[in-house]
Structures are given as C-alpha cells and as structure tokens.
Amino acid sequence: MKGRQIILDHINGHEAAALMVDGQLSDFLFDTDAPRPGTIYRAQALKPVKGQGGIFLSTPDGNAFLRQVKGIAPGQTLLVQLTGYAEPGKALPVTQKLLFKSRFAIVTPDAPGLNISRSIRDDARRDALHLIAKSEMGESNMGLILRSACETAGDDEIAEDIRAMADLAAAVLADATGAPEALTEGDSPHLLAWRDWVEPADIVTEPGGFEACGVLDALDMLQNPEAPLPGGGSLIIEPTRALVAVDVNTGNDSSLAAGLKANFACSKDLPRQLRLRGLGGQIVIDLAPMPKKDRRGFEAALRKSLRADGIDTVLAGFTPLGHYELQRKRARQPLSELFS
Structure with missing residues (x-):
C-alpha cells in the first residue's frame, strides 16, 4: 500500500503503535512494565x-x-x-536537563530563549510563531522550542500546547522537595505516535489493525536475525551481552562491486532495523569487502541515515580490522521483550 499509515492497537496485552510507509514497517513502539523514558x-x-x-x-x-x-x-x-x-x-x-515535550512545543527550564524549528523556512510563519511563543511564555525564564509540526497547525492549538507544557513544567519545578517520587510519567506508545509521527497519514484505530495492515507479519520477520537488503544482500543482526554484531552479506552477487553495493544498502536500512528491533549500546558492523577509498562515502551515507533516524548515535569509525563501530542510545526496549 502506498502512503503512510499509523496503526494504534494492542499486542500481547500491551499498548503499541506502528508506522507503515508504502507498505513497509518504518517504526514500532510498544509498552512494557519498565519505566517509560521521559518520566x-x-x-x-x-x-x-x-x-x-x-x-x-x-x-x-x-x-x-x-x-x-x-x-x-x-x-x-x-x-x-x-x-x-x-x-x-x-x-x-x-x-x-528536563524536557517537557509535546506535539508542538518543548519547554526547556534549563535553557532559556525562544527557538523555532529550522525546518520551518517561511519567514512570515516564523514571525507569527515567534509572536505566539512570546505571548504565551511572557516573562518566564524557561526556554521554548516550537517543533516542525507548528508549520501547518492552528495558532490556537499551538498556544494551548505551549500553555499545557509551561504549566506542567512550573508545577514539577515547584515540587522539588520531599521523598523520592515519580512526578510525571513518560508518554505511552499512542501518545508518542501522536507527538512524533506528525506527517500526514491514515490513522487506523480499530482492534485487529496490526493484523489487517501487515504489522504482525513484519514483526515476525524481525524475530529472524537475517534482514534482506535490496540487490540480494542481507544483514545478520545478533545482539550479545556485550554488543550488537552486524554482518553484511553480498548474497549471490559475485561482481566486483557486490561488497560496495551491499555496504551502501546497509547504510540506508541499518538505522530502521536497529530502531524496530530496539537495539542500542555498542554496535559493530562487519562490512562486506570494499576498497578503502569508498569508506568515506559509506560513512557519509550512514551518517545521513542516522541523522534522519532521530535516535542519538555516535559514529566511532573504522577499526584496524576494517569493522565499523557505533555507540547508540538505548531509546527503545528490545523487541524480544514483547515476545518473551
């Protein structure tokens, strides 16, 4: 199916949300009994x-x-x-460094100033958003970031969102003394989908949406360590206690450029695979053979894909053995937790 779909459903008794792009699973969020990030x-x-x-x-x-x-x-x-x-x-x-984050606004108590997403380039719209931000924040010494979703949102919606986040921040900061306590809870998968998946999409909320839209089939494939790549290659992704090992295979392609093609396909799909599988920490990629002169191009392609991915990842670079290393934030629960 062409286009974007956001499917809100439950799986194994846990709330979950899936983002499908042109029939391919692009992102998946699920709840567990662990404390949610953002708490x-x-x-x-x-x-x-x-x-x-x-x-x-x-x-x-x-x-x-x-x-x-x-x-x-x-x-x-x-x-x-x-x-x-x-x-x-x-x-x-x-x-x-506390962040109070919603669909349109992020309130930053420790970083004063009013900022607007760089992706909003229309000067008139930026000026209008600046006026809304200034009006709602008043003389507050807290900072505010207006997110890219503000570009097409209604002014009243944005103003209401700013007020809600600013009020929540003020209430939390005023409650800083006492015994250890959870003052706010991190967002659930359905709220995260509303907050972060802001591009236009068809919304599916009926029970059984995961099965009807192919999400369950995609999740079954993710339980296999092998992930196919365009062109016949594949990735073998195996988490260990110490690190995540990724092996890049060329498949049946025996041409001179087979390794280069498989490595560049890896650079495009690896962030999605790690995101969906919920893998982070130290990641070591055993690349297919390719000339050393092409390493810089591979690294640039991987950096571009990771930038679009949105999860903090440090590119450590090539090792003496020719492996490539990453350090990735553990922003997701491993998918294996859902099926354990």
Missing part, C-alpha cells in the same frame, strides 16, 4: 561512584545513575528525567 523523578542522591564520573540516586523505580555531576552531596534531593531504558541489572539512566 520525571524527585530523587535522592546516594553516594558518588569514584572513577565513573557519576552518582547513584534513589527513585521509586529503583536506583538511577546520573553522569557528570559536581557539587551534589549524599542525601540531597534533585529532579531528574529518565533518558532511556536500563540494561538488565543496571541503574536507570537519568539527566538533570
């Missing part, structure tokens, strides 16, 4: 961890770990936000 805690500092540049905190959902801290004393109360999912047996990753 804001009032936490209590325990003690610094020497050599790790951070400190453990006590929260209602277990211990959290805050990196790069100075001047925080054991017993001190502070506000932190969950940034991703914890690895098994490890503390929750949190930050002190």
Whole structure:
C-alpha cells in the first residue's frame, strides 16, 4: 500500500503503535512494565561512584545513575528525567536537563530563549510563531522550542500546547522537595505516535489493525536475525551481552562491486532495523569487502541515515580490522521483550 499509515492497537496485552510507509514497517513502539523514558523523578542522591564520573540516586523505580555531576552531596534531593531504558541489572539512566515535550512545543527550564524549528523556512510563519511563543511564555525564564509540526497547525492549538507544557513544567519545578517520587510519567506508545509521527497519514484505530495492515507479519520477520537488503544482500543482526554484531552479506552477487553495493544498502536500512528491533549500546558492523577509498562515502551515507533516524548515535569509525563501530542510545526496549 502506498502512503503512510499509523496503526494504534494492542499486542500481547500491551499498548503499541506502528508506522507503515508504502507498505513497509518504518517504526514500532510498544509498552512494557519498565519505566517509560521521559518520566520525571524527585530523587535522592546516594553516594558518588569514584572513577565513573557519576552518582547513584534513589527513585521509586529503583536506583538511577546520573553522569557528570559536581557539587551534589549524599542525601540531597534533585529532579531528574529518565533518558532511556536500563540494561538488565543496571541503574536507570537519568539527566538533570528536563524536557517537557509535546506535539508542538518543548519547554526547556534549563535553557532559556525562544527557538523555532529550522525546518520551518517561511519567514512570515516564523514571525507569527515567534509572536505566539512570546505571548504565551511572557516573562518566564524557561526556554521554548516550537517543533516542525507548528508549520501547518492552528495558532490556537499551538498556544494551548505551549500553555499545557509551561504549566506542567512550573508545577514539577515547584515540587522539588520531599521523598523520592515519580512526578510525571513518560508518554505511552499512542501518545508518542501522536507527538512524533506528525506527517500526514491514515490513522487506523480499530482492534485487529496490526493484523489487517501487515504489522504482525513484519514483526515476525524481525524475530529472524537475517534482514534482506535490496540487490540480494542481507544483514545478520545478533545482539550479545556485550554488543550488537552486524554482518553484511553480498548474497549471490559475485561482481566486483557486490561488497560496495551491499555496504551502501546497509547504510540506508541499518538505522530502521536497529530502531524496530530496539537495539542500542555498542554496535559493530562487519562490512562486506570494499576498497578503502569508498569508506568515506559509506560513512557519509550512514551518517545521513542516522541523522534522519532521530535516535542519538555516535559514529566511532573504522577499526584496524576494517569493522565499523557505533555507540547508540538505548531509546527503545528490545523487541524480544514483547515476545518473551
């Protein structure tokens, strides 16, 4: 099917959302019993961890770990936000840089100033949005970012969204003292779909939408380590305890350019595969053979794909053995958690 579809349904008793683009599964979100990223805690500092540049905190959902801290004393109360999912047996990753994020607006208490998405290029629209932002934020010392969805949204909708986020931020900041507590909960998959999948799409909300729209078939394919690539190649994606290993295969193509074609196909599809499978951490790609002169082109193509992906990923580069390494934020739960 051509076009975009957003399907909101449930799977294995958990709320889930799927984005289909031209009949291919582009993104998938599902809920679990784990704390959701975006949750804001009032936490209590325990003690610094020497050599790790951070400190453990006590929260209602277990211990959290805050990196790069100075001047925080054991017993001190502070506000932190969950940034991703914890690895098994490890503390929750949190930050002190709070973000109050919705479809049109992001309120940033620690970063004052009014900013508008660069993707909105129409000067008249930017001026109108700036006036709305200034009117709603008034003399507040909190910052505001207006997202790309504001370009076609109604002014009243945007103003209402700004007010809601600003009021929520003010309420949370005013509740900074007391015992450890979860002050807000991260968005559910259906809310995340409304918040982040803003391009025009057909919305399917009827029960059984995943089966009718081919989402279940796509999820079945993702449980296979092998992912086909255009041109006959494939990726073998295997998570281990230490890292995620990705092997690029050329398939039956025995031409001189087979490795180059498979590697560039990998650069385009790997971010989608990692996103759908919920894989992060250290990622090592065993590339198909290609001339060293083409490495820069591969890296540029991969960087472009990852930029569009939206999940923080650091490109570490080539190793002496010719592997390529990435460090990717654990922004999603592994898909295996849904079927375990």
